[in-house]
Amino acid sequence: TFPLSPRWKKEDVTYRILNYTPDMLQSDVEEAIAKALQLWSSVTPLRFTRLYTGQADIMISFAAGYHGDFYSFDGPGGTLAHAYPPGNGIGGDAHFDEDENWTKFTTYNGYNLFLVAAHELGHSLGLGHSDVFGALMYPIYMAKDTRDYRLPQDDIDGIQALYGPPRESPALPTKAFAPQEPTEMTSAEAPTEVSPREEPTEMTPSKTPTRPEDCDPHLTFDAITTLRGEILFFKGSYVWRKSPYFSDIEHDTISSFWPPLAAGFDAAYEVDRKDRVVFFKDGQYWAVSGYRIEPGFPKPIQNLGFPTSVGKIDAAVHDQITKKTYFFVGNKYWSFNENTQSMERGYPRKIAADFQGIGHTVDAVLQKNGHFYFFHGSNQYEVDIKNKKLIRIMKSNSWFNC
Amino acid sequence: FPVVSEKEKEDMQLAKKYLQSFYDFKEEKNSLFKTKNLANKIREMQSFFGLEVTGELNPETLDIMKQPRCGIPDVRSYS
Numbered sequence: 001t002f003p004l005s006p007r008w009k010k011e012d013v014t015y016r017i018l019n020y021t022p023d024m025l026q027s028d029v030e031e032a033i034a035k036a037l038q039l040w041s042s043v044t045p046l047r048f049t050r051l052y053t054g055q056a057d058i059m060i061s062f063a064a065g066y067h068g069d070f071y072s073f074d075g076p077g078g079t080l081a082h083a084y085p086p087g088n089g090i091g092g093d094a095h096f097d098e099d100e101n102w103t104k105f106t107t108y109n110g111y112n113l114f115l116v117a118a119h120e121l122g123h124s125l126g127l128g129h130s131d132v133f134g135a136l137m138y139p140i141y142m143a144k145d146t147r148d149y150r151l152p153q154d155d156i157d158g159i160q161a162l163y164g165p166p167r168e169s170p171a172l173p174t175k176a177f178a179p180q181e182p183t184e185m186t187s188a189e190a191p192t193e194v195s196p197r198e199e200p201t202e203m204t205p206s207k208t209p210t211r212p213e214d215c216d217p218h219l220t221f222d223a224i225t226t227l228r229g230e231i232l233f234f235k236g237s238y239v240w241r242k243s244p245y246f247s248d249i250e251h252d253t254i255s256s257f258w259p260p261l262a263a264g265f266d267a268a269y270e271v272d273r274k275d276r277v278v279f280f281k282d283g284q285y286w287a288v289s290g291y292r293i294e295p296g297f298p299k300p301i302q303n304l305g306f307p308t309s310v311g312k313i314d315a316a317v318h319d320q321i322t323k324k325t326y327f328f329v330g331n332k333y334w335s336f337n338e339n340t341q342s343m344e345r346g347y348p349r350k351i352a353a354d355f356q357g358i359g360h361t362v363d364a365v366l367q368k369n370g371h372f373y374f375f376h377g378s379n380q381y382e383v384d385i386k387n388k389k390l391i392r393i394m395k396s397n398s399w400f401n402c
Numbered sequence: 403f404p405v406v407s408e409k410e411k412e413d414m415q416l417a418k419k420y421l422q423s424f425y426d427f428k429e430e431k432n433s434l435f436k437t438k439n440l441a442n443k444i445r446e447m448q449s450f451f452g453l454e455v456t457g458e459l460n461p462e463t464l465d466i467m468k469q470p471r472c473g474i475p476d477v478r479s480y481s
Binding site: 071073077078079080081082083097100111116119120123128129131133139140141 | 423424450451452466469470471472473474476
């Protein structure tokens, strides 16, 4: 936050767009601003109302060079925009350098207005700069795909330190019942407009639900994998990171590691000897090495040998001994030979036929300490890898020292 | 001392302007501690961005300074 932590002392904050950049359609500018505000309102009790006349708390404008404050813009590049912390007069206002080329999408010959506006409006609400690389409030512009953009955890922590969490914090629904598509935005979260024209603004919101508690007995996971000796548990846009080097569980967002993959995964597995983790989402998969997403991805899962009738993978796990990877789809599983990069003959087979006690679909599978751990709902089933026999049943979050 | 090249002069000007804008660097023309003050500000900036803290205007530091960025100072308080 800024020195003395200035913040709005109310939850209803108004904004007004004073003028537009000729680089973009007016409707695209309005959408970018509305989506940027919605990022912040989705994690706080704040509500934003658009004004068309008069003084708003946050006055938004485009200007070049000297523009009436003590921070003149500097032409193309360099400074892109600036904004003032909450307060009277110029406080809360956001200025964008008109000498930049503003775009709706992320390109290499312009700056994505949504990304820059989301950052500046963070200042307008009281956030200072973050030194966390990848955070929205990091002061340097970083081009990234903003489809399904999720607010990084550092920014959520910052804004909630000023305003607290949203009034209603719905728990994440379980995987079995909830599709992973972005949830429809409620009227309480969307920026509202007070307009003589009453023109609705089109938005494609990306809601950021609250992270479930570690020890929630109903906690379920979308996917789990090892990565360089650690275990990563995925749920929605969140990651729980269990490291052998630290006793505490670290909480992160997927976007802080792999920004283009922020929307979450269906399945994941690691081939440790290749230092490669493979993530699945719907009909596509990505390979990453540490923070780096390997070039050429995403690829369709049919490249692995799946028939077109398979639309998504429920879970995946790699057996380091046999060098085989098992893919779980519904009540069946497939075996993939990592050496030949091909599906093995005789598959798919029923999971229950080969893994005693696993008579249902699986959300995620983890390979650790000579065991497979099959996750189904809030339970996990420990299975001996050699004889494929069920050893015991535990709660899914038993890894979190609950 | 070797003659300072035009490029180095430009880089130094850029760095000073950057540090004035974002790290509250004030050039004291008559101060004996001019260089030390600049190095301290470079250190502050390098620390913020997770660079190796050397106090010297190395290529990594200059690269960050040349990136497009937000115009809000990283350290200066508002009044």
